[in-house]
Amino acid sequence: MSRALEERRTSLMELRERRAHHGAAAEIAYWTIRDAIRLGVIRPGERLVEVELAAALDMSRTPVREALRRLEAERLVENVPRRGLVVPTITIDDLIEIYEIRGVLEGLAARRAAQRMGPAEIDALRETVERMERALAANDLAALGEASTQFHRLVRSGSRHARLPELISLLFDSHRSVGLHEFSPAERAVAAVQEHRAIYEAIARRDEEAAERLAREHSQNALRAQIIAHHLSEGS
Numbered sequence: 001m002s003r004a005l006e007e008r009r010t011s012l013m014e015l016r017e018r019r020a021h022h023g024a025a026a027e028i029a030y031w032t033i034r035d036a037i038r039l040g041v042i043r044p045g046e047r048l049v050e051v052e053l054a055a056a057l058d059m060s061r062t063p064v065r066e067a068l069r070r071l072e073a074e075r076l077v078e079n080v081p082r083r084g085l086v087v088p089t090i091t092i093d094d095l096i097e098i099y100e101i102r103g104v105l106e107g108l109a110a111r112r113a114a115q116r117m118g119p120a121e122i123d124a125l126r127e128t129v130e131r132m133e134r135a136l137a138a139n140d141l142a143a144l145g146e147a148s149t150q151f152h153r154l155v156r157s158g159s160r161h162a163r164l165p166e167l168i169s170l171l172f173d174s175h176r177s178v179g180l181h182e183f184s185p186a187e188r189a190v191a192a193v194q195e196h197r198a199i200y201e202a203i204a205r206r207d208e209e210a211a212e213r214l215a216r217e218h219s220q221n222a223l224r225a226q227i228i229a230h231h232l233s234e235g236s
Helices: 003-018 025-038 050-057 061-073 092-116 119-137 141-158 164-173 186-204 208-235
Strands: 078-080 084-086
Touching: 003 025, 003 050, 003 141, 025 050, 025 061, 025 141, 050 061, 092 141, 092 164, 092 186, 092 208, 119 141, 119 186, 141 164, 141 186, 186 208
Parallel strands: none
Antiparallel strands: 078 084
16 A cells, blocks of 8 residues: 555545534544545546445445535546546635635625624634634644534624525535635644634624625735645645
């Protein structure tokens, strides 16, 4: 077995342990593979071979097959003729388009959330930022990614804008591997968590202009991190 494959198997098993609480094998397989794609353990352009994943996750092929079907339905993986299932690749132009639109939509969501969020929702937002800070301190990128996703869901929900969550989901569903490098390198992870706290604080003090500006800046900073990671991966 090659060193790269051995490292991937080790990483998959570590991610699997974090997802053990999901219970059913198919759920564990789904979340583990999803985490592996999000965190770059399985990179864009790489194949997902059912038998190899089953061996790495120490489970039968059936739950892995179910997980892969679900991931394909969500466009996190795609079926390429003569190659099988792979993680979709993404271009610089794709990244720029997606994050330009994301900045506008997330900015609007933050502005509306500052106007419309209730006290309980703001408390939940604060708790989510604190989860991010704990995950950062523990260097748990999977937990950090989950908390970040929850943060943005809370902001979108708090905006009371019926169409915004659907529009943003549609945007990201076309390239589900977007966000892969949002928390790398480590310096970016620290900055990203600080940006989330700043957005929360602007919403909490009802500063709608600051909330929108900070959300847009966060999107631009995330784009820069994605582009740098893209160039590094092409050079490797």
